[in-house]
Amino acid sequence: MTSRTTSNHEGIRLRTLSEIEQAGLRTLDRVIVEYLQGGAGAELTLARNRSDFDRIRFVPRVMSGRPYPSTATTLLGVDLRIPVMTAPFGSDGYFHADGHLAVARANERFGTCGIVPEAGTFSAEQVAEAAPKAATFGQLHPMGSEANFRSMVRRYVDAGYRGLVLTLDCPTPGWREHFLLNDFTVDSRVVSGNYPPGAEIDMERALEQLNPRGEPPWSWDKLGSLLAEYPLPWLAKGVLTPEDALAALDAGAAGVVVSNHGGRQLDGVRSTIEALEPIASAVGGRGPVVLDSGIRRGSDVVKAIALGADAVLIGRLAAYGIAAAGEHGAHQVLDLLRREIETVLVLLGRGDITDLDRAAVEWEE
Ligand SMILES: Cc1cc2nc3c(=O)[nH]c(=O)nc-3n(C[C@H](O)[C@H](O)[C@H](O)COP(=O)(O)O)c2cc1C
Numbered sequence: 001m002t003s004r005t006t007s008n009h010e011g012i013r014l015r016t017l018s019e020i021e022q023a024g025l026r027t028l029d030r031v032i033v034e035y036l037q038g039g040a041g042a043e044l045t046l047a048r049n050r051s052d053f054d055r056i057r058f059v060p061r062v063m064s065g066r067p068y069p070s071t072a073t074t075l076l077g078v079d080l081r082i083p084v085m086t087a088p089f090g091s092d093g094y095f096h097a098d099g100h101l102a103v104a105r106a107n108e109r110f111g112t113c114g115i116v117p118e119a120g121t122f123s124a125e126q127v128a129e130a131a132p133k134a135a136t137f138g139q140l141h142p143m144g145s146e147a148n149f150r151s152m153v154r155r156y157v158d159a160g161y162r163g164l165v166l167t168l169d170c171p172t173p174g175w176r177e178h179f180l181l182n183d184f185t186v187d188s189r190v191v192s193g194n195y196p197p198g199a200e201i202d203m204e205r206a207l208e209q210l211n212p213r214g215e216p217p218w219s220w221d222k223l224g225s226l227l228a229e230y231p232l233p234w235l236a237k238g239v240l241t242p243e244d245a246l247a248a249l250d251a252g253a254a255g256v257v258v259s260n261h262g263g264r265q266l267d268g269v270r271s272t273i274e275a276l277e278p279i280a281s282a283v284g285g286r287g288p289v290v291l292d293s294g295i296r297r298g299s300d301v302v303k304a305i306a307l308g309a310d311a312v313l314i315g316r317l318a319a320y321g322i323a324a325a326g327e328h329g330a331h332q333v334l335d336l337l338r339r340e341i342e343t344v345l346v347l348l349g350r351g352d353i354t355d356l357d358r359a360a361v362e363w364e365e
Contacts, residue, residue, distance in 0.1 A: 086113075
């Protein structure tokens, strides 16, 4: 676990997102840097998640006569100052001693919200207590024992979460060669916030994503009927095809998260920005479409919204923020994104982010 605490952030310069990335990485051991930055297999998807954003060009209009644009939006009734939420990344204690407590406090102070991981360093209740408004969505892996799954859903409900995010692309961990090369296993202390020693449920469940037991993945029917018993809306995270997006909605999902887990699961799949448009068309407004994987700057957010996303998640960017300077670093990430998004919107001449049209971007041939 990291030795970094909230008290030693003075003097760190955080003027751009890449400066925050570099500052954050400097605080981490090499093996943790590789764990955070790395992807699966030959890291083709990891690279594509970035290079495909570079294939999208903006198409600005001048003299629009529009007032200064607003970056605000809402998602499932939750107000967001910018269409950016933090992704559920587990093992957060590796990056800063306050992990998702710092992320949630930054989200609350900034005016957005986050998805709190099941396999995090702190419990769902601790994060909700640290920032009640920003601990909005609780993440779960639908696998293993049904009783344990139900118990975790109940805890999110009782702790005041307003929605759930179901991670569907992780029935077994991706083939991550840096684990092999570094002889690396995740320290149980950074993933067991929800399952401390002596808890009713042992932490086997938290580690399931790392130590699969060869059980078959659940079906849409099982997941949908189970979640229908609870009052919270849920998003299906890890969807990469229109077919799966429609299956998720038919199973009762309120919306989908187009994600390839930041290139950490199945290597060789499409980038999410490439997968987005056909999924958004198929969903056709039946629910929100969120995108993650590869967001590194404000212009990426604007491109994703123009291609049909309602909001995006940031995983590594938020981790770099807390690694660099805890809550302050995560807040600075959000504020830099906001300022860049505003600049891009003004220069695009399109008005508010919620009015962005498809013609604002084009794909390079
Ligand atoms: C260190 C790390 C741990 C992660 N742990 C989880 C997790 O426990 N559950 C989950 O749904 N996604 C997890 N993810 C994936 C993120 O939620 C998100 O999909 C991904 O980070 C987005 O890509 P980006 O990092 O390029 O923004 C993790 C990602 C990272 C980098």
